[in-house]
Amino acid sequence: MQAGKLRHRITLQKPVKVQDNASGEMIDTWQDVSNLWAEVSPLSAREFVAAQAMQNAVTTRIKIRYRQDISAKYRILFRGKIFNIEGVLPDPDSGLEYLTLPCSEGANDG
DSSP states (O other), X not given: OOGGGOOEEEEEEEEEEEEOTTXXXXXXXXXXXXXXXXXXXXXXXXXXXXXXXXXXXXXXXXEEEOOSSOOTTOEEEETTEEEEEOOOEEOSSSSSSEEEEEEEESOOOO
């Protein structure tokens, strides 16, 4: 993957449980994991129609350098929007160069 294609700055977040100081109750929230360079691209019209036909909410594809700690439970913040990771796909050659993250847009409460 060419470094020049990774021109967008994203924030990777994971769901965590923290204790509310006032009530002592455990609440779900999001914690920043890392700021990463990525290639963020909306699906083409053809891909979007195919995704809709399969009742899939994927609207955006995000590519990042390979890392082991990402799961579909995580989410991405980009330009003030929330992108929910719907899958984690390794590159087809080595599986260790980059990851493609099909994402849906919108709030994810954890």
